[in-house]
Amino acid sequence: MENEQSRGWVYIMADRYRGTMYVGVTADLAKRVFQHRQGTGSDFCVRYGLRNLVWAERGELIEACIAQEKRVKRWRREWKFELVERGNPDWLDLYDSLI
Template identity: 45%
Template sequence: MGARSFYIYILANRIGGTLYIGVTNDLVRRVSEHKSGAAESFTKEHDVNRLVYFECFEDIEAAIHREKRLKKWTRAWKIALIEKDNPNWIDLYPEIAGG
């Protein structure tokens, strides 16, 4: 993960559960905020803190464009996207945080 990278990410509260899509320039920090409850109320209220998918972009415009497109996708398409690379909905945070 480079210093000039931007990310879209999908969080879930459980397999097949509530999904949240976001964009950030610091994936480790942002997911940490969700996990600690410091992030906005939706993720806190729904306990959405499992990082199940992410993509990296070189510029913010591309990341925001992808985020907006994903938010318009059907739930089934989002689940298929997650399960293509992460069929067991494993929390990817330890992998990106170096733990």
């Protein structure tokens, strides 16, 4: 089994139900989402007010997470909606479940 340091997350931030989305990758999901919520995570999230973590997937290797992030970013919006809604049909903010 790989050590904890090599694991990662692919995640989606959103402003509202089926609204603007940001797909990202990180090794520390709670820290990264906190940064987005504080306005220091990414210019895109700041510009569009993306504060809600609506989907996240843990990966065993950060390299695999980076590849998955690139794939999801190329997906059509509807496919991303379906991905979120499989586990979070109401687009609830999942941040509190992390901490």
